[in-house]
Amino acid sequence: MSNLERHPAELVAECDTLDAEGIFLIEPRDVPLGGPRAMPVHRTLPQRAKSTIGGWCFLDHYGPDDVSVTGGMRVPPHPHTGLQTVSWLFQGEIEHRDSVGSHAMVRPGELNLMTAGHGISHSEDSTPETTVLHGAQLWLALPDASRDQDPFFENTVPDPIRIDGAVVRVFIGELAGASADATVFSPLVGAQLDLDAGASVVLDVRSEFEHGILLDLGDVSVAGVEVPHRHLAYVPPGRTRLRLSSVGGARILLLGGEPLGEQIVMWWNFIGRTHDEVVASREQWQHDVIDGSDATGRFGTVADYPGRPLPAPEMPTVRLKPRE
Structure with a gap:
């Protein structure tokens, strides 16, 4: 999925510390995902x-989204560098196409993982059969040693497993005795x-x-801290066990990894x-794809997409600062 904001924010919302052990909640920021009716997404990373x-x-967390009201997901071909996109659905179906020739459907319970590396372009559109769309789109920053590799999908x-x-579905890394087959380039978990x-x-x-x-x-509560709907609870390193409790039942995404330890500009x-x-x-x-000067260049072409690729926004007037 692309960030479709016309003026992408360099820094966004604040977080408030909730307990002495360093757990805090990250409040989502609502972002319209383009188009005349603009499907809303709820963004919890990155934050200030x-x-x-x-x-x-x-x-980005989205849905349940009534496609008849919002028009669903319509993301034209757009570029990525230095990252992996992680697509995970709870409901609906999305059609993925990319410039390395991949054509695949994103379905509930299946992981679609695209490694951009040096550069790739792709599109994502909800299918005509989809009436409700509900899921999450995530990115993984590639470490410096891997970020210029060839792209793949x-x-x-x-x-x-129970x-x-x-019930646990591990789609990245290892958790609860289960391990994922997905290719990643730093110590991570996603489930x-x-x-x-x-x-x-x-x-x-892992501590x-x-x-x-x-x-x-x-x-759900995390180590005794209650998590509001759509919020992200952050748990710092240092724990060997993590307690999750629910009164009426819950569906959650658990993400983790060793701190990246590198500054990035995103x-x-x-x-x-x-x-x-x-x-x-x-x-x-802009030169190769939007102006059409070199369709075989760094970002390639998304074949058979019925529309124009997405132009990049204008750069901000100040220099971008690294994050970590």
Whole structure:
């Protein structure tokens, strides 16, 4: 998914610390996802107080969205650099096309993972059969050693496992004895957990990981801290166990990883290391694709897409600052 904001924010909302152990809540920021009717998404990463959780650097949560009202997801071909896109659906279906020749459907319970590396372009549109769209779009910042590699795409289907009081689908990394097949480039975890009513689940986690827990449906508390709907609870490194409790049942996304330890510059759909690098990526997209000067260049062409690619917004008037 693209960031379709006309004026992408360099810094956004604040976070408030809630307990002595460093857990705090990140409040979502509502962003319209383009188009005349503008499907709304709820963005919890990046934020001013917390730009990344491990390599996770972008999280849009959307739905349940009535496609007949909003028009669904319509994201024309657009570029990415220096990241991986992670598409995870709860309901509906999205058609993915990209410039390395991939054509795939994003379906509930399946992971679509696109590694941009040096550069890729792709499109995402909800299918005509979709009446309700509900899911999450996430990005992973690639570490410096991997960020210029050739782009590729993969689809994996994690097997659900049951642990006490929950069904767990691990789509990135390892958790609760399950491991994912997806290719990643830093120590990470990503999973959907469906908690039973009255459940209290204790997960063994890696102490060097920081974690984020997004509440999609129901109610959940994280180590005793209640998480409001659509909010992301941040848990700093240092824990070997994480307790999740629900009164009426819940569906959550759990994300985590070793702190990235690298400064990144993130603007629109590009991740680089300097302001000038992002400027160069934007100019190359505009020159090669939007102006049509070199359709075989860095970002390639999304074949058979019935529409024009997405022009990049204008760069801000100030230099972009690194985040970490």
